[in-house]
Amino acid sequence: MLLPLMEREGRRSSLTTPYTISWRPLPAAGSSAAMLREAGRDLSRLVRHSAPWRFDAVDATAPGLAPLIEGIRSGGVAVLQHDHFGNWHEAFPSGTNWDAYLGARDPALRTTIRRKLARAARITDFTLIDAPGAGIEAGIADYEAVRDRSWKPYEPNPGFDAVLMRMAAAQGALRLGVLRDAAAGTPMAAQYWIRSGERAYLLKLAHDEARRADSPGTVLTALMIRHLLTEGVRELDFGRGDDPYKRLWVGCRRQRIGLILASPLTLGGLAAVARHGAGRARRAVRARLGRGAA
Incomplete structure (x- = not known):
């Protein structure tokens, strides 16, 4: 059994980051x-x-x-x-192309995408970057500029994205998309995916909040998915979180769980058990109150 772990300040945890899927x-x-x-x-x-x-980020269905x-619990x-x-x-299914993918989406989204793509073809330029070199450095700068003008300017690890994109590009796994205003040349939206075999993972996306009316995020996501399908990608993964837009693009959800291993022989372990029990009790009370209100 191999457990990918890390130790920080005397505490052991899974080898994960806030970006781990x-x-x-x-x-x-x-x-x-x-x-x-x-x-x-x-x-x-x-x-x-x-x-x-x-x-963290545990696959609840993982083999073994x-x-x-069971063994951990039997050990006390x-x-x-x-x-x-x-x-x-x-x-x-194998052979799914853009038309087949789009045909399986919600009719409202399908109509919106077709309309937005037709307009975007007249006013925007799309660039895909997937290799090291000057292009990726320009793409990273565009991504960071868009992120700073987006609805989520705060980034807890601001240097991580650039490092990951450079490393992924060197491995041939990066798919970085930038959507620009064709007239001004300024980036309106940016997002990057990591491709692994027939799977592609969307890690980060952002759009310029001042250009919201042009739906640059929707346009860029559509262009990226269309490109990925032409490459032979057969699974799209939208990463962490239940953001409402995700269920429009993909139709399946799975739960990632967290596990805390706590020993009742230590003060820290007892405190963890107590906090967990208190949290479950609060959720149960809220659920009963919610059913009563209904």
Whole structure:
């Protein structure tokens, strides 16, 4: 069993960042449920006298996760589960092209996209960047300029996007799209995807809030998806969160969970168990009040 972990200030956690879409333990090939339960008991011995361990962005359906958790609990360590974020995605049959994809969207969105693309063809220019060099540096500058003029100017890790885009471009995985005002030459929207085989992951997108009436974000997303489908991409993943726009572009949702491994033999572990229990009680009360109001 391989657990991709990191340690910071004496606390162990999953090897994840605020950008991670999925994390899971990696069982050895051929591991049986009994072997994974034993691995869980071994892990519980490491947690028993330490601060709580935290696993984020966990794929709840990951192979081997259930028996691993059983083993941890049988070793006397609490495994506290909570919902972390929703992940919207959709896989398409082989051979799906843009017309077939668009035909499967909601009729209102389909009409909007066709109308917006027709207008955008007259007033905008679309650039796709997928390789290292001067082009990517210009694209990163455009992305950062758009982000600064968007509805989300705050970025907790402002240098991360540029580093990731450069690294992905070097691997041939980057798909960075920029939509410009054709007359002024200024960027109106920017977004970047990471392609891995037949999957493409949308990591970040932004549009100039002053150009909202032109729907540059919708136009650019449509152009990027059309390009990705022509490349042979067969699954689109819209990353972290339940932003309402995502369900318009893809039709499936899966829940990523968080796990806290807490030992009742430590003050930190007891506090984590108490907080988790209090949170569940508050949610249950709110749910009952909500049903009563209905």
